[in-house]
Amino acid sequence: MTVSPHSVRDVMTHTAVAIGRDAGYKEIVELIEQWKVSALPVLAGEGVNATVADGIVTLSGDLQDRSLIPLLARAVRAVEGTVDIRVALSGPPTRTGG
Template sequence: MRHRSVADLMTPTAVSVVPGTTFKEIVEDVVTHTLRLSPPALSVEVADGRVTLSGTVRRRSLVPVLLRLCNSVDGVVGVVDRLTYEDDDLSRK
């Protein structure tokens, strides 16, 4: 397995669709395997190519990464952000 940097994951071609796989399965795979977030912490809903993410992530800095990764899935037309975070690691600078 090839390891990717965060910069690699932010490109539009970071995630490709396997035939027969639903958008929800792909996005859940991004959430659980790429970012190693626990499935109970997040909810993924997909309708007409629009992904809605809700739930809580540990750090605020993960929110834009998660949104970009989900947007990079072929066929996703948009991502609705309903995410919250436990730790505002971006305001500590």
Template sequence: MTTPHATPHIVSDVMTRSVVTARRGEVFKDIVRTMQDHRVSALPVVDDDGHVVGIVSEADLLPKEEFRDSDPDRSTQLRRLSDLAKAGSLTAEELMTAPALTVEAGATLAQAARTMARTRVKRLPVVDGTGRLEGVVSRADLLKVFLREDESIAEEVRREVVAYLFPAPASAVRVEVHEGVVLLAGRVRDRSLVPVAARQVRAVEGVVDVRFDLSEAAPAAELSRKRPATR
């Protein structure tokens, strides 16, 4: 059984829209100065039309200091050709990592989180469908969803999960949320749907965990047999 869900929050809902960038020809010292002034560890590199062409990060800059006064041996030269090349680079175009790892503004927060986790990056440039820079999303931005109000979460769970999986009057389920933890309590007609409900509730933005206190409701026919006859 599938249930229609509210549109998940997307990257454009939480991203930072004011972004400090570098141009291809920006020189080493200016890149360092920009990072220091704006307290960032990486800059998207954009072309004249605002398309992201690469990323220059502190990691791209450090080889210049690391190899400044050293003469690497042959083994190091072979293992670290890229870093040695960056040690001799002067501009953003020479230093940057390309192509840039980006995420589209319409991607869900879960998609962005998976990309960050898989590639072990702390932030991603956000682009439109043509690759033009629209913002930057960080790990901290993705965590903002967990600041969602409990009652807002509860209302979505009632509307998008309980109403479809456990409709009244066959089931009677109440939804409580405390600090993002959802409790579904009451009676349900079909307990086999509980695992489905768990997956659906966890998919709701802002949910920290889900718990159940559910009993199985007696079939309607059984209830009618137990009801005393009226005269």
């Protein structure tokens, strides 16, 4: 793994901006211009929000497939500069086998 002198704070804004998969071209262009970004992640219908403060990432909102939480948390922890992660996601209960 290559070590970078940069952290999340150096490359990420405090507000994450994303679009839904049904967003129109005009909305995409307006958001790119408004937030001065070069790309927008597309959310596939999930209402997950990520906020970052002092390296602490908080995930909140609705996640329909709660089995994805560990995968999501692992991906966030892998970002250099992440100090901690707090998960405050709601959604239907996860079914267990049995």
